[in-house]
Amino acid sequence: MAVRKIVKMGDELLRKKCKKVTVFDEKLGELLDDMKETMYEFDGMGLAAPQVGVLKRVVVMEVNNMFFELINPEIIASEGEDLEQEACLSCGKIREYVKRPKKVTVKAQDRFGYEFVLTGEKWLARCICHELDHLDGVLFVDRAEKRDKK
């Protein structure tokens, strides 16, 4: 395992649409292991592959002491609304309030290609939405709540 370099905001790599994973091989396993180590190293809640410069639909997350790997994730249901401050390992010290669903259900594959369904509420739902956005070139700052200007 190795800690990879994190791509920072301003880099075009973070603005690309990532490709679906079609090969579930050792290289994918290595990417996932490195992403996990990188996320822990920088104390993140989640990390998407484009944040380490790989334009594939791969995400790792750790929420409430549970670790998740999502390959080719797709949100299949969402409900409610929740407003909290978010941050991102690619965006330095920026924190912004972002509106997200309170509950989401995501369909994804594991590192061996097996499909599963995961439902998350509150921070897990938020983390899923934030990381999935990365796969389509969207950053949380794009969704930040507009503050009133006086």
Ligand code: NI
């Ligand atoms: Ni992020």
